[in-house]
Amino acid sequence: MKALLTGGNGFIGTHLVDLLRAEGHEVRVFDRFPNRFRPDRPDVEYLMGELGNQGEMEEAVRGVDWVFHLAYNTLPQTSNDDPVHDVTSNVVASINLLNECVKEKVRKVVFVSSGGTVYGVPQSGLITEDHENNPICSYGITKLTIEKYLHLFQRLHGLEYVVTRFSNPYGELQNPNAKQGAIGVFLGHIAREQPIAIWGDGEVVRDYLYITDAVKALLCAAQYQPQGESSPRIFNIGSGEGHSLNQIVAAIKTAVGPHVVVNYSNSRSLDVPCNVLDISRARTYLQWKPEVPLTRGIEMSWNWIKSLQLAKT
Ligand SMILES: NC(=O)c1ccc[n+]([C@@H]2O[C@H](COP(=O)([O-])OP(=O)(O)OC[C@H]3O[C@@H](n4cnc5c(N)ncnc54)[C@H](O)[C@@H]3O)[C@@H](O)[C@H]2O)c1
Secondary structure, three states: OEEEEEOOOOHHHHHHHHHHHHOOOEEEEEEOOOOOOOOOOOOOEEEEOOOOOHHHHHHHHOOOOEEEEOOOOOOOOOHHHOHHHHHHHHHHHHHHHHHHHHHOOOOEEEEEEEOOOOOOOOOOOEEOOOOOOOOOOHHHHHHHHHHHHHHHHHHHHOOOEEEEEEOEEEOOOOOOOOOOOHHHHHHHHHHOOOOEEEEOOOOOEEOEEEHHHHHHHHHHHHHOOOOOOOOOOEEEEOOOOOEEHHHHHHHHHHHHOOOOOEEEEOOOOOOOOEOEEOOHHHHHHHOOOOOOOHHHHHHHHHHHHHHOOOOOO
16 A cells, blocks of 8 residues: 655654555655654655645645544644644644545545543543543644544545544654653653653553554554444554553653652643543454553663763753
8 A cells, every 4th residue: 555644754653654664555754844863764755845735735645545644733732822723724734635635535544633632531430432522622622623524524525534542652753852742751851860840749640552552553543444334433542551650750760770850840730630541442443452561662762762862961
């Protein structure tokens, strides 16, 4: 198959590029920036452009079978600052992308949504895909809106799609200077010999998924053949296990050593206390399961972060 990855130079996209190439698929990356951590692969086609640019999108989608839609202009933490930007830059641009996919008769669109935000404040322990959707940040609303347009385009135009609601992927190539990704950010601080900053008491629980497991789910999603209208097309993708930030710090200490300093400060309003995804639907329909244990994943992430030789401050 020939795959287009919007946002293919980012954290998740780069790992997906490697997996798709390893499985013998042709790959085209569409991104506004070059890869932050490595040079272009000679066996991949790279197009530089903006998601919102119609002409560039037309060129990007031409001749592809699968579209993995990863490019996103906002983050959960900051999306409430400018919801208009969140809607125009993500929702409108994604609808334009779907129009191009219909014109090009793309076989499948795989969209990376967010299991951490589309459900809002969880009403149950393990969150299933049928949990109510009341996001408490604009990013969750725009992700959900794009999911709804995918459903609409499937009904109107027969454009096949799968939504993967990711928990918290972590691992090599996750930018340690970013505003999200607790494990990568924590390891970056440790590499620079800085204290780790935790908002609240560290008892906030999240579902962390190692990146190679996460991108395998995306490939399974592309290969999945829904049988008619009633087949599920929305899947939680996580580890299915919750870990508090304090437990993450403890696991990090096992990989890194005991001399890790943590500073606790006031909690943030957008941090729901617990978010752990029920992944049984993905196990059943995508025949996918997470394989890398947290301690091993953290160890591999730490080895990579150390190799960056971040400047100590
Ligand atoms: N990393 C996470 O914790 C996480 C969790 C759930 C969902 N997601 C979603 O997964 C997707 C990929 O996330 P990531 O962690 O790889 O992010 P990332 O920031 O590492 O990569 C995103 C890539 O998209 C590109 N991009 C952004 N806006 C663009 C635009 N307008 N035009 C062209 N390129 C653009 C960026 O240059 C970047 O290379 C996003 O949709 C994100 O919302 C991520």
